[in-house]
Amino acid sequence: MVRSVAIFFCLLSGLQGLPQDRGRALRFVPFVNAGPLQLDEPLFLPDGTPATITQLRFYVSQIRFFDQGHIAFFDSSCYLVDAGEPKSLLIQADLPRSTHADSISFLLGIDSLNNVSGAFGGDLDPTKGMYWTWNSGYINWKLEGTSTKCTTVKNEFQFHLGGYLPPYFNAQQVGLKVKDEGVFTVEVDVSKFFAQALLGGRCSVMSPGKDAVELAKLAASVFSIPSRGEE
Amino acid sequence: MRNKVLTAIAALVLFAAATDRQPVAVEFRIPKGWPQPRYDFANNPLTQEGIALGRKLFYDPILSADSIVSCSSCHLSYTAFTHVDHAVSHGIRDRIGTRNSPALMNLAWGRSFMWDGAVNHLDMQALAPISHPDEMGEDFSHVIQKLQRTERYPELFRRAFGDEAITGERMLKALSQFELTLISAYSKYDRVKAGAEVFTQQEAKGYALFLAHCNTCHHEPLFTTGEFANNGLRVDTIYNDLGRMKVTGVPTDSLQFKIPTLRNIEFSFPYMHDGRFKSLRHVLDHYVEGLSPSPTLAAELSNSNSLTKDDRTDLIAFLLTLSDRDFCFDPEHGYPKE
Numbered sequence: 306m307v308r309s310v311a312i313f314f315c316l317l318s319g320l321q322g323l324p325q326d327r328g329r330a331l332r333f334v335p336f337v338n339a340g341p342l343q344l345d346e347p348l349f350l351p352d353g354t355p356a357t358i359t360q361l362r363f364y365v366s367q368i369r370f371f372d373q374g375h376i377a378f379f380d381s382s383c384y385l386v387d388a389g390e391p392k393s394l395l396i397q398a399d400l401p402r403s404t405h406a407d408s409i410s411f412l413l414g415i416d417s418l419n420n421v422s423g424a425f426g427g428d429l430d431p432t433k434g435m436y437w438t439w440n441s442g443y444i445n446w447k448l449e450g451t452s453t454k455c456t457t458v459k460n461e462f463q464f465h466l467g468g469y470l471p472p473y474f475n476a477q478q479v480g481l482k483v484k485d486e487g488v489f490t491v492e493v494d495v496s497k498f499f500a501q502a503l504l505g506g507r508c509s510v511m512s513p514g515k516d517a518v519e520l521a522k523l524a525a526s527v528f529s530i531p532s533r534g535e536e
Numbered sequence: 537m538r539n540k541v542l543t544a545i546a547a548l549v550l551f552a553a554a555t556d557r558q559p560v561a562v563e564f565r566i567p568k569g570w571p572q573p574r575y576d577f578a579n580n581p582l583t584q585e586g587i588a589l590g591r592k593l594f595y596d597p598i599l600s601a602d603s604i605v606s607c608s609s610c611h612l613s614y615t616a617f618t619h620v621d622h623a624v625s626h627g628i629r630d631r632i633g634t635r636n637s638p639a640l641m642n643l644a645w646g647r648s649f650m651w652d653g654a655v656n657h658l659d660m661q662a663l664a665p666i667s668h669p670d671e672m673g674e675d676f677s678h679v680i681q682k683l684q685r686t687e688r689y690p691e692l693f694r695r696a697f698g699d700e701a702i703t704g705e706r707m708l709k710a711l712s713q714f715e716l717t718l719i720s721a722y723s724k725y726d727r728v729k730a731g732a733e734v735f736t737q738q739e740a741k742g743y744a745l746f747l748a749h750c751n752t753c754h755h756e757p758l759f760t761t762g763e764f765a766n767n768g769l770r771v772d773t774i775y776n777d778l779g780r781m782k783v784t785g786v787p788t789d790s791l792q793f794k795i796p797t798l799r800n801i802e803f804s805f806p807y808m809h810d811g812r813f814k815s816l817r818h819v820l821d822h823y824v825e826g827l828s829p830s831p832t833l834a835a836e837l838s839n840s841n842s843l844t845k846d847d848r849t850d851l852i853a854f855l856l857t858l859s860d861r862d863f864c865f866d867p868e869h870g871y872p873k874e
Contacts, residue, residue, distance in 0.1 A: 423579055423659035426707040431663055432677035432704035438667035441656040514785055
């Protein structure tokens, strides 16, 4: 039963675009070098190397809002957040504005059950390009671009992080303290990812394993709540 | 005039009935004495329309980049849905793959798919050959776009799923529906088990040998446990294929491959993941004389067996009772006529 409910909700995950004034929402704001991330625009990595980011997509699932340690809200849906799709950056939570919350958590990626239960639609549809065809499983985090640091073909870097089988389970829990506001803005600072991901000429990780887990932990660390004033 | 109006109304009613018709549910019948299937039909209930759509997709080369290769190119119904007489298969532009195309049958009982178990669910299996550059060489989302642009498919998806939306999920589930109907359970072996026929003396001798030497891994009635094993094949120097280990990264999985079913084995030559053995005789000779030592060799094979040449002949006589001609020539399995 639990399983079919989870699956049902994941099927609904493609249904976005609920009325914006409904209540609470999570807004992801991709950043690089303290500025908004612009796909396909030239930029510099933290060490000064020129680079371009062509794609940033990741799954967010199991969203929870907490109030003094108690779960005030839980959404078992799976959302595909795409830096190139502004609509996907806002995830509506269907609960009243009056609901209090002091922290939030979500799974960066897709849990094991949804990785082994066959075909889903919506954001989990394999046409989204976030499913490995040669080795079953969702790609939790996909970051692609070019950098002269990479000696690969066309200087490309490709990080496709996923994997659901132990010992290389890839999805990571992210927990953040929040100020109680209508929309929780979550910054996604990919500079932090680059600071370590490209070390030692590592420019492509595209299969489950130790490297993918290490990088997934790194990816989970790039989420933060802005301390400066609200938008 | 009145008659004409009535005829028109009747035609409209019939038309409405035809277009609003719910998909007709199809019951999945478990052959007597077989275990429960592993496929979760609750997430993808079989319907006549869903099966028909899956069958059309299975035979449609639109799934490949060059519109020449379909699923059936390497999985031919007349030979138990395998690529007969091909050690490894060829895909678009005659590109050669690295593995022997598995025979497709009794997939509802499958625990994992592909020779190395890289695919964990039947629904997701088709993604692998569609995307592989040496097989169908297509991008899955492009396949869906191509289907959306056809005249025929939106209507077939509507019949199967209630509206004309063509999605990856629906396409994969329709393919699963057709593949789930590929049940082979009517061989001579099955008729003997049901008491409707008897083995010849030689077949009976072969069956006894089978139970003593083969049944642990090729467990009846499915004739496979669905597990993986290293059956003592020398590592192929061309492909250097380590099998299951490539998926799990675990060294003890080195050289382990999926244990294939023995049903319809008469038709599925050549044998093994790389098709290295042309005949059943070669296979049995391998198990008696050709085992390659390895730390991961299946424990069941570690003690050399003593099958004589005559034993091997008897064993083959039994294996041929697993041929299911009704399955191979079932008109419901072949190219859809429309």
